[in-house]
Amino acid sequence: MCAFRSPITHMCRCRERRHPEGETRMILTAALHVFSYAAFAVFVIAVAVRYHRIQSMPLHLRWDLYPVAHEGKRAHYGGSYFEELDWWTKPREFSLVGELKGMLPEMLFMKALWEHNRPLWFRSFPFHFGLYLLIGWAGLLLIGAIAEVAGVAVSSEGGVGALIHYLTILAGAFGFILSIIGAVALLHRRLTDEEVDGYTSPAHIFNLSLFILALAVGFLTYILADQTFSLARGYIRSLITFNLTTPIGSGAVAAEFLLFSILVAYVPLTHMSHFFTKYFFYHKIRWDDEPNFKGSRIEKEITQALGYRVSWSAPHLKADGKKNWADICTEEVDKEVREEAKKK
Amino acid sequence: MKKTKKIKVEDIGKANGKLTHTDPKDFMPLPPPYDNPENLPPWDPLKNSDSVEASLDDTIAVAIPKPKSKQEEEELVKKFLSGLEKLFTKENNWPFLQLLTLTMEHCAKCQTCSDACHIFEASGRNEVYRPSYRSEVLRRIYNKYLKPGGKFFGRWKHGPIDLNWTTVSRLAELSYRCNICRRCAQTCPIGVDNALITHELRKLFSQELGIAARELHEKGSMLQLRVGSSTGMNPLVVKDNMEFIDEDMTEKTGMKIETPWDKVGADVLLIHNAGEIMAWPENPGAFAVILEAAGVSWTLSSDIPAYDGINYGLWYDDFQLARVAIKHAQAAKKLGVKKIVVGECGHSTKSLMVIADRVLTGDLNIPRESAMTFLEDIVFSGKLKLDPSRNDFPVTLHDPCNMVRLMGIVQPQRRILKYICPKFREMTPCGVNNYCCGGGSGFAIMSGYNFQTWRNHISGRRKLQQVLNAFSDDLSPETHKYLCAPCSNCKGQLRDLLFAYDAWEKCGILYGGLVELIVNAMSDVNPGFIEWEWH
Ligand code: SF4
Ligand code: SF4
Numbered sequence: 006m007c008a009f010r011s012p013i014t015h016m017c018r019c020r021e022r023r024h025p026e027g028e029t030r031m032i033l034t035a036a037l038h039v040f041s042y043a044a045f046a047v048f049v050i051a052v053a054v055r056y057h058r059i060q061s062m063p064l065h066l067r068w069d070l071y072p073v074a075h076e077g078k079r080a081h082y083g084g085s086y087f088e089e090l091d092w093w094t095k096p097r098e099f100s101l102v103g104e105l106k107g108m109l110p111e112m113l114f115m116k117a118l119w120e121h122n123r124p125l126w127f128r129s130f131p132f133h134f135g136l137y138l139l140i141g142w143a144g145l146l147l148i149g150a151i152a153e154v155a156g157v158a159v160s161s162e163g164g165v166g167a168l169i170h171y172l173t174i175l176a177g178a179f180g181f182i183l184s185i186i187g188a189v190a191l192l193h194r195r196l197t198d199e200e201v202d203g204y205t206s207p208a209h210i211f212n213l214s215l216f217i218l219a220l221a222v223g224f225l226t227y228i229l230a231d232q233t234f235s236l237a238r239g240y241i242r243s244l245i246t247f248n249l250t251t252p253i254g255s256g257a258v259a260a261e262f263l264l265f266s267i268l269v270a271y272v273p274l275t276h277m278s279h280f281f282t283k284y285f286f287y288h289k290i291r292w293d294d295e296p297n298f299k300g301s302r303i304e305k306e307i308t309q310a311l312g313y314r315v316s317w318s319a320p321h322l323k324a325d326g327k328k329n330w331a332d333i334c335t336e337e338v339d340k341e342v343r344e345e346a347k348k349k
Numbered sequence: 350m351k352k353t354k355k356i357k358v359e360d361i362g363k364a365n366g367k368l369t370h371t372d373p374k375d376f377m378p379l380p381p382p383y384d385n386p387e388n389l390p391p392w393d394p395l396k397n398s399d400s401v402e403a404s405l406d407d408t409i410a411v412a413i414p415k416p417k418s419k420q421e422e423e424e425l426v427k428k429f430l431s432g433l434e435k436l437f438t439k440e441n442n443w444p445f446l447q448l449l450t451l452t453m454e455h456c457a458k459c460q461t462c463s464d465a466c467h468i469f470e471a472s473g474r475n476e477v478y479r480p481s482y483r484s485e486v487l488r489r490i491y492n493k494y495l496k497p498g499g500k501f502f503g504r505w506k507h508g509p510i511d512l513n514w515t516t517v518s519r520l521a522e523l524s525y526r527c528n529i530c531r532r533c534a535q536t537c538p539i540g541v542d543n544a545l546i547t548h549e550l551r552k553l554f555s556q557e558l559g560i561a562a563r564e565l566h567e568k569g570s571m572l573q574l575r576v577g578s579s580t581g582m583n584p585l586v587v588k589d590n591m592e593f594i595d596e597d598m599t600e601k602t603g604m605k606i607e608t609p610w611d612k613v614g615a616d617v618l619l620i621h622n623a624g625e626i627m628a629w630p631e632n633p634g635a636f637a638v639i640l641e642a643a644g645v646s647w648t649l650s651s652d653i654p655a656y657d658g659i660n661y662g663l664w665y666d667d668f669q670l671a672r673v674a675i676k677h678a679q680a681a682k683k684l685g686v687k688k689i690v691v692g693e694c695g696h697s698t699k700s701l702m703v704i705a706d707r708v709l710t711g712d713l714n715i716p717r718e719s720a721m722t723f724l725e726d727i728v729f730s731g732k733l734k735l736d737p738s739r740n741d742f743p744v745t746l747h748d749p750c751n752m753v754r755l756m757g758i759v760q761p762q763r764r765i766l767k768y769i770c771p772k773f774r775e776m777t778p779c780g781v782n783n784y785c786c787g788g789g790s791g792f793a794i795m796s797g798y799n800f801q802t803w804r805n806h807i808s809g810r811r812k813l814q815q816v817l818n819a820f821s822d823d824l825s826p827e828t829h830k831y832l833c834a835p836c837s838n839c840k841g842q843l844r845d846l847l848f849a850y851d852a853w854e855k856c857g858i859l860y861g862g863l864v865e866l867i868v869n870a871m872s873d874v875n876p877g878f879i880e881w882e883w884h
Contacts, residue, residue: 059447059450059451062439062443062446062447062450063439063443063446063447064443064707065443065444065445065446065447065448065707066444066445066667066704066707066708067703067704067706067707068445068448068542068545069703069755069756069757070531070534070535070542070754070755071753071754071755071756071757071759071781072757072781073757076757079757079759079760082759082760082780082781083753083754083757083759083780083781083782084757084758084759084760085756085757085758086757087702087718087719087722087756087757087758088721088722088757088758088759088760088761089722090718090722090723090725090726091688091716091718092718092722093716115538117461117536117537117538118461118538120536121461121464121465121536121538122459122460122461122464122536122538125459125461129459129538199355200460200463201458201459201460202355203355203356203357203358203476203508204358204458204460204481204485204508205458205508206458206504206505206506206507206508207504207505208505208506208507209458275506276454276455276456276457276506278454278455279455279457279539282451282454282455283539283540285447285451286451286455286539286540286541287540289447290447290448290451290540290542291540294757296706297706297707297709297710297714298714299710299711299714303707304710304711304714307707307708307710308710310443310444311708311710313439313440313441313443314440315440315441316435316440316441317432317435317441317556317557317668318428318431318557319555319556319557319558319559320559321559321566321571321668321669322556322668330443330668330671333668333672334668334671334672334675334708335672335675337574338571338574338575338672339571339575
């Protein structure tokens with residue numbers, strides 16, 4: 006049987022086996038697979054490195070900003086446990102439901118933007134929600150690919166396979182449409198709105214253009230070459246089964262995955278990594294209201310930090326790299342001046 | 350709206366006159382009676398600024414001396430860069446490293462934060478006062494000069510910038526055009542905090558270059574650490590002044606008042622902002638009346654600087670903050686009190702309760718409480734006899750940013766006011782969404798050159814509008830109205846603001862603290878504690 010035969014359509018995609026064009030295509034197909042693996046690896050490493058870098062920074066001073074979502078019954082007006090008399094003697098309320106209620110509308114529907122910048126929300130929400138749908142689409146492609154490997158046909162004909170089939174089409178189609186509308190609208194704002202004029206860098210234009218290009222290619226591929234996303238699923242299947250030379254079946258699908266791979270590798274290297282660093286902004290800064298009690302973990306970390314040696318050189322600190330935080334914070338100001346005066 | 354060419358971020362480094370001008374014609378309009386230009390205070394122009402840096406706008410807060418040589422210029426830039434580098438090391442900046450790194454790396458430059466800023470809005474959307482303007486300058490400098498490949502990637506990712514004496518000196522001034530109220534941070538869809546950048550910039554200047562607003566450093570935290578108080582009062586003077594206040598209170602209320610000093614084993618160490626003792630003696634006096642009437646075991650400390658709760662380091666220098674906070678805690682430890690209660694001062698409360706919470710360890714970690722919760726307990730305990738009809742005049746409440754948006758102490762003061770003031774009404778917006786009084790981050794005590802004009806016209810404008818709107822049902826001067834500001838710093842700003850606009854004469858608006866209203870409602874003290882006189 007021809008190695009280029011599609012396992013789905015059972016049609017042979019090479020006109021003549023082992024002709025030079027076929028070999029080139031095979032090499033290119035394998036290269037695209039390798040590129041996709043590499044992009045995924047870059048994504049994972051970049052996220053892990055950034056996460057680790059932030060996570061391993063020392064404890065910081067408190068910088069709460071209210072409302073704090075886990076404050077339970079006080080959260081809706083922005084209250085805190087400091088409203089309690091002798092607050093340190095009372096059990097601290099920590100509402101996980103409250104956190105979810107604070108976080109989910111923000112993550113899914115961009116609540117802050119809705120409240121504070123409605124015109125931008127109408128551009129940014131479709132873009133982001135479209136991307137969420139496309140992430141769902143990619144997840145469904147993966148599930149479909151696994152199902153196929155397990156022998157479950159993913160098609161319009163009944164059962165779980167049909168569910169995956171239709172959900173994939175829905176998520177993909179709406180995902181592409183929404184995110185393209187959003188990305189174009191965002192680019193339009195970048196280029197025309199006086200408010201952001203002067204704050205738009207070449208990288209902004211490039212980033213949005215890259216998104217528009219990738220999404221447009223993805224959408225056109227869907228419309229013109231892969232209306233059920235079976236070719237896209239086939240590519241994911243060849244990725245997960247490490248069949249690097251399995252033909253992709255369409256140049257458009259190959260281009261689509263090339264661009265998606267570039268995006269996957271690129272996004273976590275930029276400020277767009279806020280898709281996960283937002284966690285720190287909320288949980289580790291705004292909502293970090295954990296008090297320091299004697300003998301606590303926080304106290305240990307503070308003690309350690311107070312031991313760091315300091316090199317700030319302003320005259321009132323004169324930190325030469327030998328004194329540590331505790332030394333400077335407990336020394337008398339103008340000690341030398343006073344000693345000098347005493348001698349006189 | 351500005352009709353002139355829009356100022357760009359990179360313009361900060363171009364030395365061609367002033368970067369921007371502040372023209373009263375551009376400022377946000379105010380409601381009656383200040384819709385009539387004749388009722389507005391004049392804009393005092395900037396004078397005598399030849400020897401100091403004054404090229405940012407039409408005022409001066411820091412006053413950096415102009416360089417005498419090229420070498421001096423280069424020295425400043427070099428030191429700035431070395432300070433910037435230190436901001437990103439854990440040894441030198443563990444208290445804010447994580448926060449700063451995140452904020453530097455994730456701004457989407459969407460400008461959602463702009464509309465939240467009262468300074469930007471009141472100035473007529475002056476580009477230089479945009480919350481993200483100064484952050485963007487710093488971001489570009491950091492990316493260009495300190496990141497590998499910054500010459501190319503910095504420009505690609507963020508845009509052009511040039512670092513020179515003009516940039517650095519303007520940036521120093523610009524770090525004192527923000528109240529650090531963090532209202533902008535509340536609206537950022539990502540969580541980026543432009544106020545933090547202001548804070549870190551001020552720190553860099555103070556901790557590395559020894560540059561800070563005089564009122565905050567030399568006449569502020571340094572004076573406090575040397576003498577005991579930024580007011581200049583030493584322990585003897587402060588005791589003397591309090592004695593005078595006790596006598597005055599005894600006469601005024603008919604209750605015998607004697608402030609206890611250095612009482613070992615008292616339950617509560619009360620720490621006032623010492624500015625109250627000097628400028629608003631009725632506030633510490635009213636505290637004494639309430640605590641005596643409620644039978645609280647309390648004391649003041651005469652240790653340097655424990656009779657002055659201010660901690661200006663909060664706004665410009667981590668070390669100065671820690672030095673003062675540690676001394677406050679040491680005084681409490683020496684007296685063996687059960688808790689420290691911080692008087693009506695937002696920044697003192699936040700410094701000692703929140704920021705110093707990760708500075709004080711072991712025996713110095715003594716419980717600390719806000720006066721709002723403490724007073725709420727007393728008011729509703731039944732220990733005071735209260736007659737709300739004595740407060741039968743319109744009252745509104747200003748929410749001090751430090752205590753409310755940044756600590757979540759929202760309701761106790763409201764519950765008190767709703768109980769004792771029948772004509773209480775809220776401002777809009779209020780609570781954690783309030784606007785800063787315009788005196789935040791030290792501005793209230795900064796008046797050099799024409800800076801007071803700047804705060805009266807620009808940073809305080811939004812608050813004035815809010816106050817006028819809250820009392821819009823009757824703005825006649827005959828109806829006495831009370832603007833309650835339970836924060837010494839805010840009161841300083843409101844005093845200057847209302848005075849500049851002649852709001853007592855024109856609209857009958859007086860300002861004051863919360864305890865004065867409580868004592869005014871106490872039926873077993875002589876009536877008329879609030880005297881309805883401008884001071
Ligand atoms: S700080 Fe936040 S709101 Fe402001 S420009 Fe940056 S991302 Fe937008
Ligand atoms: S912190 Fe306050 S004053 Fe400063 S930029 Fe933000 S909103 Fe404006």
